[in-house]
Amino acid sequence: MKPFSSGSLLRVLLMLRTVEIMVGLLALVCIALSSGMVDGGRSIQPLETEDIQVEKKLKLLNNPFVKSIQSEDGDVIDCVDIYKQPAFDHPLLKNHTIKVSPSFVPTNGDTSASSIMNSSLPFSQVWHKSGSCPNGTIPIRRILRQHLLNASSLERYGKKPMNIITKCDFHILDYTFALGIQHYHSTAALIASGFSYTGAKADINVWNPPVEADDEYTTGQMTLTSGPFNNSDTIEVGWMVNPSVYGDRRTRLFIYWTNDSGKSSGCFDLLCPGFVQVNKDVLLGGAIEPTSSYYGQQYVIPLEVVKDFEQDVWWLITRNETDTLTIGYWPCDMFISMYHIAEMLMWGGDVYSPRMHTGRHTATAMGSGHFSSEHWSMASYIKQPRMRDYSMTYKYPYPSSPFTLEVDCYSAENYAEVLFTEPLFYYGGPGRNLYCP
Template sequence: MKMKVYALSLVIPLLLLGAVLGEKLPSKQTHSKVDEKLKLLNKVSLKTIQTEYGDVIDCVEIYKQTAFDHPSLKNHTLQMKPSFYPATKSKNWSSLRGMSQSWWKSGSCPMGTIPIRRILRQELLNGTSPENYGRKNPYIVNPNRTTVTQETNKTHTFNFLDKNGTSNFLNGTSNNLYVNRSTAMLITEGYSYIGAKGEINVWNPYIEKTNEYSTAQIWLVSGSREGMESVEAGWMVNPTLYGDTKTRFFIYWTADGSQTTGCFDLTCTGFVQTNHEVALGSPIEPVSSEFGPQYEIAIFIFMDVNTSNWWLLLNHKEVGYWPGELFVLLRGSAKVVQFGGEVYSETIGKEGVKHTSTAMGSGGDARDMYTGAAYIHHVRIIDYSLTEKYPEWVMEYMDEPYCYSAYNYVQYIKEPEFYFGGHGSHWNPYCQ
């Protein structure tokens, strides 16, 4: 009898523990979807590189990359080089403090292949679902909280198109704060844009929770904010996507405001890579330091007017392109260009919940400026004049000016310098 009681006393806790764990363990259906996704993303490689920081880089034949699994790209002809280059006046990259990708220490991929960061099973299981892995959450409006006022925007407007200093793109459909994300940026609109570029200094911001991320980037956008088509590139810290808090080079695209399309890097079909030296999602180093050296990446995105493909250049080298077939509005041009940062957190925009302390940029305020804040220098756009130039109209924009700031410095210098950043709620009672 005692033996039965003892056995039962063991079984009950195990059953209870199993029930608790059962809610967290993925189902057989989830594992099946994960297997299917891994098969799609991790192609057969000609060479495999094990990096010293834990990533595996697969050298995949260029014609067998994931992009060509997209339904719209079945008959797509690979474009190895742009057929068109806008007229540029860029300074020599050798004069900048540039970055390198950490995986270069461990090997290289041969010509005719592209380096692809291998996606691990656990990374897919850590996401919300295999279907949404690598995708931003859609924009969700919180009707109970408003964004920066028009009066605030007026204070930070420089020759902007609308006399009252407001943005049709940001405020045309809603003047409410978006849930889950916060931006601080320089925005220009009013023309048809076919390119944008800038030099972004690289930092490693603090991330409070593993399901949060922080970016510094350039966006080219068409459509409303909630349903926008966009191509984006810059650097990011994203523990959920990459499994660590390293600063990594990233790209992103969507054709419907991240409702059902698009993703970071090569975690879905779409972006066509042509470069055998750049691994999307790979760590970049070194990073900038306060009062110390500043290290930069040069981002240039432009549309090949002959093919409608959006080309991406990193440090003046072609990485690849987003095919025009992915889009509707962006097949003609972008209507908005944004330069700056974005923080994602489930606490942003929610009443009664403490705001995240995840940092943007360096974590310093935009007015800390050079060596203190994140920046994008040599901001340029390209319209149908086909020549790069500083935007005619720009505006600073902040979703939450008490949490993350933007500052376009224009005094006593040859051209404006744009700074952005902030540390969220960390030691900041005004960020709520």
């Protein structure tokens, strides 16, 4: 056997030293990976657990409160200082001074309607039985852990699910208008278009329709919108049954807004900054009780959204049996196309399901769950829909037209009990049925 030369021995020793160094480095990497990844000398901790993410989201959504109220329906209502409400987290509202009331006198209800149109009662909210918020505060529904765990997406909690917007054409008189309908939605509505609208109002009949799955919802609402159908400004107000936001199947008062068709901006109620609430007695997202019953007593939410040109805001207004109540407003700076006016108005119902148009239809109902042809006390209705233009007076929306996306699942109809009198707009349906499989 040939003996090692001094050069060969040196090379072997260097190889052994290299192996030793590599083993040491591997050991250090293992230690680093067990405690956190190494990146440029900085330790990056492992991905946050769901519990940590939920806790951070709760801290972001819930504001410090002056008083807390436990409602009999299970909700916790926090009375939050009016200047510490979520709206003031928006960059455009950092130095905002709250508007206490509109610069004009809000209109009262129309008492000239027929007797059948005046035989419904204003709504009330469950939490009022358990207490009230003090002056200088507003009521905000506390978001609990189970609300977030029940949501389809923690990141988009409080927002509408993302989906494609489809262009639908509808006709009023001899004109054709484009309407943007989100792909997983079905709509039955009375639509007015072709004018510059500075306000809209109506009494919206309140029901508690069944919702088939936790990730679906149904509404009765009024909508103002403007801009391209795939990048529009929108305000929606009315009632909603939405398990993924509220954690139950109660009927609740809701508002919604966006300035980009819901891609990134906007939310329901006060779940993001934007809407400035001034009323201490109306709870956005609060449960409504009682609701209308089939062939029984009917209840309505009187709602109005109107532009205040002097203050540059869109006011949200409601009424009870004796008074007009200003709930709050959206500063016009929140919007782009709807800074000055709205271009389209809609009154009616909307059903959302991620399984819409993908096979078996959802059994989530719209309105009362009965078709519009059943009429008074059986079908859901919109009473006294009104539009306001630059004349600053409210008028019946003419021209307008009923629009239904799926006539076998949900329907819409303008119907007057007495010839040549103002019609009620009826809408709704059961969803899945013999003709809507």
